[in-house]
Amino acid sequence: MAKDMTLLWGSGSPPCWRVMIALEEKNLQGYNSKLLSFDKMEHKSQEVLDINPRGQVPAFKHGNVVVNESYAACFYLESKFKTQGTKLIPDSPEDQALVYQRMFEGLTFYDKLTKVIFYEWYVPKEERHDSAVKRNLENLVAELKLWEGYLQKLGSDTYLAGPSFTLADVVVGPTVAFLFRFGLSAERYPKLGEYYARLKERPSMKASWPPHWLEDPKGQDTLKDI
Known part of the structure; x- marks a missing residue:
């Protein structure tokens, strides 16, 4: 499952960190992870633009599904892997x-x-x-x-x-x-x-x-x- 996932991210970025925490909580280690340098403007690279045309990180892809907004990605991971790892949304x-x-x-x-x-x-x-x-x-x-x-x-x-x-x-x-x-x-x-x-x-x-x-x-x- 996680091998079909790619996350392009920047160190210290809270939006990127949100997605990384969600992946850890859902036991989705082993995804394709690439740390980019903000100082080198790597978040504006073609690699990022191919996933996120806004030129922002996180840039997240699972198979053919692209979810770049951090809140949306976290909701997606909880919904997709509801029975795996930590239950992040209660039933009530x-x-x-x-x-x-x-x-x-x-x-x-x-x-x-x-x-x-x-x-x-x-x-x-x-x-x-x-x-x-x-x-x-x-x-x-x-x-x-x-x-x-x-x-x-x-x-x-x-x-x-x-x-x-x-x-x-x-x-x-x-x-x-x-x-x-x-x-x-x-x-x-x-x-x-x-x-x-x-x-x-x-x-x-x-x-x-x-x-x-x-x-x-x-x-x-x-x-x-x-």
């Missing part, structure tokens, strides 16, 4: 509702994070505005408080939608890891810190941990003061 519609809610809130969470990080990376200094920096940080802090509250309400030793690891954790987990990679304080956000510690111990996370994070465990301190 009520439980499903919370999983889906957290999944799609995760898109907003990731968007608010990237507006802080990418503003610093991609906007030239002479074009930056203090008001934009302040607004982006305030929006991210408000979002962090929401997720801290969600985990607080669920109690100890929980995942995002309850006691079981679900598709919500597959897609939002990399965002949380990205936050701490960029210096988020576990003392200031203890529930998110506890959740991150649980994620790091999960075999699927360890197996798919970004290679350049392993080479440079320290990360950056962009978010240390928020």
Whole structure:
């Protein structure tokens, strides 16, 4: 099964990481995996464009099925291999509702994070505005408080939608890891810190941990003061 799969990906990209975690959780090791360099613009190569005409990663193919959007790929893998590996979507519609809610809130969470990080990376200094920096940080802090509250309400030793690891954790987990990679304080956000510690111990996370994070465990301190 996995031998018919191809994943083109970039290290540290949360969308790529989502698909990799889903593959691990569904016991689909052994797929054709190719790490691309963002610095060398390999995600714009013809190899990627042949699968994903947007020139973005992940670029994922299973047989003749192409699914490049990370959320869609994760849904596809859970649906296609429902009885294999970890059950990522619960049977109860009520439980499903919370999983889906957290999944799609995760898109907003990731968007608010990237507006802080990418503003610093991609906007030239002479074009930056203090008001934009302040607004982006305030929006991210408000979002962090929401997720801290969600985990607080669920109690100890929980995942995002309850006691079981679900598709919500597959897609939002990399965002949380990205936050701490960029210096988020576990003392200031203890529930998110506890959740991150649980994620790091999960075999699927360890197996798919970004290679350049392993080479440079320290990360950056962009978010240390928020």
